[in-house]
Structure formats: structure tokens, C-alpha cells
Amino acid sequence: MAEIKAQPFAFPLKRDAVALIVIDMQRDFAEPGGFGASLGNDVSRIAKIVPDVKRLLAGFRDAGLPVIHTMECHKPDLSDLPPAKRDRGNPLLRIGDVGPMGRILIAGEPGTAILPELAPIDGEIIIEKPGKGAFYATDLGNILTSKGIKQLVFAGVTTEVCVQTTMREANDRGYYCLLAEEATESYFPEFKAAAIAMIRAQGAIVGWTARVDDILETINHA
Ligand code: C5J
Numbered sequence: 001m002a003e004i005k006a007q008p009f010a011f012p013l014k015r016d017a018v019a020l021i022v023i024d025m026q027r028d029f030a031e032p033g034g035f036g037a038s039l040g041n042d043v044s045r046i047a048k049i050v051p052d053v054k055r056l057l058a059g060f061r062d063a064g065l066p067v068i069h070t071m072e073c074h075k076p077d078l079s080d081l082p083p084a085k086r087d088r089g090n091p092l093l094r095i096g097d098v099g100p101m102g103r104i105l106i107a108g109e110p111g112t113a114i115l116p117e118l119a120p121i122d123g124e125i126i127i128e129k130p131g132k133g134a135f136y137a138t139d140l141g142n143i144l145t146s147k148g149i150k151q152l153v154f155a156g157v158t159t160e161v162c163v164q165t166t167m168r169e170a171n172d173r174g175y176y177c178l179l180a181e182e183a184t185e186s187y188f189p190e191f192k193a194a195a196i197a198m199i200r201a202q203g204a205i206v207g208w209t210a211r212v213d214d215i216l217e218t219i220n221h222a
Pocket of ligand 1 (some may be wrong): 158159161162
């Protein structure tokens with residue numbers, strides 16, 4: 001069996017059962033005028049990982065391996081947006097309000113779209129999710145089961161919120177989870193470092209982490 005060099009120990013790759021899942025690489029989190037910026041965050045941190053996410057995507061596509069994209073977003077009528085979620089953050093620009101890139105985090109709005117450099121191509125799965133975790137209130141679990149996917153390589157944002165939440169959901173459902181270290185980012189460097197440390201602590205209690213080069217080396221050459 002092929003192995004990816006990873007921490008805290010090598011990741012046992014099952015080539016016929018692995019998928020890349022790119023979490024929420026949306027304009028709303030990465031561009032000025034979006035949701036992330038409205039909360040006072042430095043969104044340039046997110047834009048900087050685009051090249052690493054892009055080469056990971058290219059590696060999976062070249063290897064003919066499945067790719068899943070997620071988008072955090074809500075229905076235009078806000079029926080899937082609990083008040084407990086809406087009524088926090090920036091009181092001047094809530095989810096659903098009109099911002100410079102359209103209605104904040106609403107399906108179909110310009111700001112909700114995946115960054116053009118990382119846009120899904122034909123045949124890739126897109127999961128619209130109202131929560132932080134990609135399994136909550138979506139078809140993700142059924143889709144993975146129907147395709148025989150048992151291992152997930154994670155990229156995207158933010159490390160300690162939607163990425164970590166989805167990794168924990170996947171871990172509890174029995175998936176082997178590997179986080180690509182340079183292809184994930186947080187608005188808070190210390191939160192990214194802490195999330196990576198807690199994921200792989202205690203003998204990979206949530207999963208593994210690995211460098212993008214080491215992931216690509218194994219999926220493209222092993
Ligand atoms: C956040 C996310 N941070 N995609 N969403 O609100 O991590």
C-alpha cells in the first residue's frame with residue numbers, strides 16, 4: 001500500500017477510495033467586501049494559499065481522483081439560517097444583508113462563489129452547506145458512500161472553523177482524514193497552528209497532516 005509522509009505517522013493511502021475535499025474557498029472569505037472582511041479579518045491571508053490549493057487540485061485531477069468542493073451558504077429566504085447564527089458577528093452586515101459582492105453568504109450571489117482560480121470543473125461534486133461542518137444538513141455522507149470514498153484529503157478555510165469541524169464530523173463517521181498543511185489557512189495564525197497540533201495529537205486523534213509536496217508525490221508517483 002502507498003503511504004503519504006505525514007504526521008504523526010505515515011498516512012496509508014487507498015488510491016481507489018480517496019477524494020480531495022476543498023472547503024469554502026469562496027470570495028466571501030478571501031476578498032475585500034465579503035463576509036470574512038466584514039468581521040474585521042485580514043482576508044489577504046486566505047488569498048495567499050490559492051497557489052497551494054490550486055496545485056493540490058491539479059494533482060488530484062491529473063491522477064483522476066475525485067474532487068469535492070464545499071460552499072458555506074444559505075437559501076435566499078434564510079429558512080436554513082438559525083437566528084443564533086445570524087445574530088452574531090458584525091451587527092452592520094449580517095448574513096443575508098446586501099454587501100459589496102451581493103447578499104452575504106447567500107446561494108447564487110457573486111460573493112458566495114468559489115474563487116475563479118479554484119472553480120470546480122465538470123464532474124466535480126459541489127456541496128452547499130448551511131453549517132460549519134459539511135455533513136450537517138447536506139447529502140455529503142450519502143455521496144461518499146455511493147462512490148466508495150473512505151479517505152478524505154482536506155484543504156480550504158478556515159482551518160479551525162469549517163475545515164476542523166468537517167474533519168471531526170468525518171472522523172466520527174469512520175473516514176481517514178488528512179489535512180494539507182499549506183493548503184489551509186486561518187485569519188489567526190495561532191489558531192491554524194493550534195488546530196493542526198490538536199488534529200494530529202494523541203496518535204492522530206482527529207487525523208493526519210502532511211505537506212502538499214508529500215501528498216502530490218504519493219498520489220502522482222506511488
Ligand atoms: C467561517 C469557514 N469561518 N468556512 N467559515 O465562518 O470557516
